Amino acid sequence: MNGPLRLVKLTTRAIASLTLNIPQRSRGLKTMSGRDVSPELVAQLGKPPRMRKDPAFKKVQTPEFRSVFTPELKELEALFKKYDYELRIAGGAVRDILMSIPPKDIDLATTATPEQMKAMFEKEEVRMINANGEKHGTITPRINDKENFEVTTLRIDIRTDGRHAEVMYTTNWQLDANRRDLTINSMFLGFDGTVYDYFYGYDDLQERRVVFVGEADIRIKEDFLRILRYFRFYGRIAKDEKNHDEATLAAVKENAGGLARISGERIWTELQKIVVGNYGSELLLEMHRCNLFEHIGLPVEPNLEEFERLCAGLENFEKPHYPILYIAGMLHSVDDAMAMHKRLKLSAYERDLARFITQEREKVGTDYTTLRDYQKLCLKKYIQRDYVEQLLKYSNKLELYNQLKAWVTPDFPIRGNTLAEHGLKSKRLGLVLDELKLLWADSDFQLTHKELLTKIPDVLEKIPSSPKRVK
Ligand SMILES: Nc1ccn([C@@H]2O[C@H](COP(=O)(O)OP(=O)(O)OP(=O)(O)O)[C@@H](O)[C@H]2O)c(=O)n1
Secondary structure, three states, X not given: OXXXXXXXXXXXXXXXXXXXXXXXXXXXXEEOOOOEOOHHHHHHOOOOOOOOOOOEEEEOOOXXXXXXXXXXXXXXHHHHHHOOOOEEEEOHHHHHHHOOOOOOOOEEEEOOOHXXXXXXXXXXXXXXXXXXXXXXOEEEEEEOOOEEOEEEEOEEEEEEXXXXXXXXXXXXXXXXXXXXXXXXXXXXXXXXXXXXXXXXXXXXXXXXXXXXOOXXXXXXXXXXXXXXXXXXXXXXXXXXXXXXXXXXXXXXXXXXHHHHHOXXXXXXXXXXXXXXXXXXXXXXXXXXXXXXXXXXXXXXXXXXXXXXXXXXXXXXXXXXXXXXXXXXXXXXXXHHHHHHHHHHOOOHHHHHHHHHHHHHHHHEOOXXXXXXXXXXXXXXXXXXXXXXXXXXXXXXXXXXXXXXXXXXXXXXXXXXHHHHHOOOOXXXXXXXXXXXXXXXXXXXXXXXXXXXXXXXXXXXXXXXXXXXXXX
């Protein structure tokens, strides 16, 4: 979730009822200010998730677990212990450790409130950084001027609007687990190696099963980006490309429109990880079947045939590939590329590559056949050499791709200012330069500075006196 959190206080009765997710307890819930608890929350109480009777069960002592214990983390743990607050590793890091993957970063969860943490760190003279995090319930101590840790207070989402959450702090670990997206992301790990798993995340991880905590529909409505997170983690965890939980897919389909409310940048970040991950192409096709495309800037009726051809061809090339390269296969035209850019806010590089590929791909095999053709393309002013290499990859031209990769571009013997000295200006100068480069390429890059200058009159003959703007 992003955006600031708003805190509300609930009555004791309301809190008690949240603990167990039992429907009858949801009736008549009020916040302390007398407001009704959100309908989503009440709905959430509608069906209790699969819950473990004995959630604290396993001692993990894998190398991945031990490797997270830097002296700084140990020091932080000792501090929380001294003040009698509980501290555990939370979410994604637990999932990774249990899969014997060293976690990228370690999120920590605690029973201490942000205020309590601040008081503790101030007293112990521990510097805190990123004061911004506080409005998200996260304090970031920097230990020994060496390592930062994000510590988030246990919380419950009281009210959500699909993007932001209104939260309440709690000291109940199960309630915090209950607000998380997937069962595999809902576990905690104590510093003695105990796994705290309330919703069978451990079993799901062993079985490579990707499901939401409780009802998928509710979890997705809390944050529609979770639709894409589902596909991303499916790629990371599942053993088989077609082993989706049917109820989950149904909820994804049902809530597809919610993605329209999520920012392009966040969608693109997830989408990129999905396409380059395991089963990337199959997942993209599944996302299409779930009617997600129109909400994430991709064509409602994508170029499936081209996409299939592209994915098969890319197998012949060494990975990784740019995510945008896969996506370009789904597009029919330059207009599709620009519409996608408008929605997803691609980088300038990605936008131009998508545009270049959709514009040039039909010329491969017709206008462009030899290595020389591609070398000439590389020499054009607005074309980066990398685009041309990507075009060859895209078109499954392995041999030409390798040849172009091995080609060292020789130095063009003429500079723009030499032409300026010959009275040529701006656009016309650029066009002459481009033409001379083509002649130079045709001479196998042999024409000298002097020889090229003698070609200028011929070149000028070919160029209209007031050229149209070239894109
Ligand atoms: N929309 C979201 C985003 C995050 N989370 C919870 O917050 C944790 C941390 O989120 P994040 O850092 O985004 O993902 P990770 O699970 O750590 O995955 P990654 O390794 O890709 O960072 C998740 O594990 C999950 O418990 C959630 O419930 N819903």
